[in-house]
Amino acid sequence: MAKEEKRVDPSVAVTEHYFKQLFADQSDFQSKQLFIGGIEYRLFYFDTLIDSSLIQEFILRPLLSRPQEAVRDVVSILDFAETELFDEAVHAVISGKTVLHRNGENRLYLLGADLKKERSINIPTNERILRGANEAFIENLDTNLNLMRKLIASKELIVKTYTIGKLSQTKIAVMYIKSIADSSIIDKLDQRLKSIDIDYVEAPGFIDELIREKKFSLFPQLLITERPDRARAYLMEGKVVVSTAGSPDTIILPVTFWSFFQSPDDxxxxxxxxxxxxxxxxxxxxxxxxxxxxxxxxxxxxxxxxxxxxxxxxxxxxxxxxxxxxxxxxxxxxxxxxxxxxxxxxxxxxxxxxxxxxxxxxxxxxxxxxxxxxxxxxxxxxxxxxxxxxxxxxxxxxxxxxxxxxxxxxxxxxxxxxxxxxxxxxxxxxxxxxMGVPYFTPPFSIKDTKDTLLRAPVWSIRNRPAETAPHNQTRLRRPRSWKR
Structure with missing residues (x-):
């Protein structure tokens, strides 16, 4: 029988008791009491995860200026959500959000005022090339998605997020081009990711081993890259890119044996x-x-x-x-x-x-x-x-x-x-x-050899790989049409 989820009580005292009992051993957990316009408010957060200037500027100041209005109409934060369940509020606090409770309301407001600490985008360290872009992924997943959205400014770029790891709650993003990628590959990956039941994920190595087909193979079955331009190139071939929070490396799948000998320099x-x-x-x-x-x-x-x-x-x-x-x-x-x-x-x-x-x-x-x-x-x-x-x-x-x-x-x-x-x-x-794609497809036909053993001229590579893009193989329609 499923456990019934605890719902929020209108009293802020009950909410405070619940949070303090849950985080009794956490020295950085804070509970702040406020009286604004004769109404009692409570803020719950971890002071090591939040940006106090954001709380002051976009939460407290608007509440002080318009105390009688609804919170959703006053607070000027884009990352805004409401919940009536304590479990969702607890997860929000652990994730770096600030939880606001207004006395008399049986809902909690989840406000994104988390502190952003990340290194700047730098040059690739493990995949240096002579020419090409000098941007590399970093540990922040949102920044990595931002890089990919800039490189592929199309509505066809689909991003699906998953949360894996009961304790780590690691966020994982799956990217693919909707009009190119094989839907059966997407479904297989979705099934394998959802079936993972683990406490924490130290990506991308864990994801690699948990979804690979040959468990004891020395040969890599997934390609790992830190270059956004390389990830874009494989997306355009119908492949899938998996990026994980906390790691600058992304996974590309499915790949063949020949993919590991290709370089952006080519x-x-x-x-x-x-x-x-x-x-x-x-x-x-x-x-x-x-x-x-x-x-x-x-x-x-x-x-x-x-x-x-x-x-x-x-x-x-x-x-x-x-x-x-x-x-x-x-x-x-x-x-x-x-x-x-x-x-x-x-x-x-x-x-x-x-x-x-x-x-x-x-x-x-x-x-x-x-x-x-x-x-x-x-x-x-x-x-x-x-x-x-x-x-x-x-x-x-x-x-x-x-x-x-x-x-x-x-x-x-x-x-x-x-x-x-x-x-x-x-x-x-x-x-x-x-993912059902042959790993060692022999490149003996002229069509297959164009981007495996050799790198043929761009104008001659008109089709995408049939294994990963079965429904949209044409990538180049009128090569050198200017020449008569």
Whole structure:
């Protein structure tokens, strides 16, 4: 049987007793008594959440000048609501609103006079590009929505809000273009978000794990960005953007494997340059996974596959090395991860120094001590650089972790083990999907290749992806119509 909600009593004394009993342990909770025109008023709020100047200017001063009129006609605050339920008033107080009770009325007035403290809009820190907008999302959800509304000044931009987390009451906004997005994807996302039953949300990682389809997949299934212009570009393709209060990162879904190798720089330069760098990123993906494993294979099992001069050089560098290729490869890869974590966690000036000096010193010492070969140091450095070329941090991290099982298989079966590993990865990717959209759609047709493996000229990309925009695929109608 559902619990009956407690309704507001006309007496301010009853309301004060209810709030003080509920917030007895809260030292920053305030209850102020006022007598205006012979009428008793009570204000309830947390003084750490409200802006006292707003209360003075837009609540108290209008009440003092017109005490006999209705509160709704006097108070000049846009964020104004009324309620007859105590539960709604309690939630309003916790959210930073001021609750006003006029004696003799069985309703409470919820007034938005909360204190706004947020950092200014700054340049993106994790997705730096050479050209393009220099605005990034911040932790305030309203500001992020403001940025998106300015970029897409259309009634077709739909924003739906959800509150997730029984204790945290985290506000989440879902954005999509009504005339473009697939309604079935919107319905699936709505169902999954409403089914979340959790105490608090530390977004966007929690949302990612709670709505993803493959729970144990290393490959990211949602794209995370801090750039409003990138979010707009994906909205125009029929995708959905999820923004969360308290985090500058937004989630884009559904995405495919190829989305993680696209960068805004691709569209701010020539299509030939953009295509070249996109192919380079895909090549670096293969290097990050396969190069250390290939080194183990040719060192231990298949040296005959290399030119004789290269084999002689490799064997001479391994002649006095203490450990077998598998151990030295794993050791150098772990050392690379340690250096990377150290540079991230330390302060910026110190981290840069540790990264440069640590890499040089450790690399020199391990080679001179015959712990690893010169070739292995080159392989580790090239693998680390290749992983940093991938634009998505989530994909870059997943690829680095995948190199370890590839090394293990190569240490047992040589190049056959590496081939089996890549075959397993392809099979796994082909059976994945996000929100019903195939994750690894092979880009073999000309239509699919235009914005996956390559970045075709803008005038030739006339259609949106059929998976995310099935009802409105045309994005460009008369390209270069000025030319006759």
């Amino acid at each position: 569209y701010h330069s020539s299509w030939l340059v953009g295509s070249t760098f996109r192919l380079l990123r895909l090549f670096c993906f293969l290097i990050t996974i396969g190069l250390p494993a290939f080194y183990v294979s040719v060192s231990s099992f298949n040296p005959q596959l290399l030119p004789i001069n290269f084999v002689n050089t490799l064997q001479s560098s391994l002649k006095y090395v203490t450990f077998p290729p598998f151990v030295e490869t794993i050791s150098m890869m772990l050392l690379l991860e340690i250096l990377r974590e150290a540079t991230i966690r330390l302060a910026s000036p110190v981290g840069q120094t540790i990264g440069v000096v640590g890499g040089i010193v450790i690399g020199t010492v391990v080679v001179q001590s015959n712990l690893v070969s010169n070739t292995m140091v080159i392989v580790a450095a090239l693998t680390g650089l290749a992983s940093f070329v991938i634009p998505s941090y989530e994909m870059s991290s997943a690829v680095r972790l995948l190199s370890y099982p590839a090394i293990l298989l190569s240490s047992f079966f040589g190049l056959l083990g590496l081939a089996i590993f890549f075959m397993f990865i392809c099979i796994f990717l082909c059976q994945m999907s996000t």
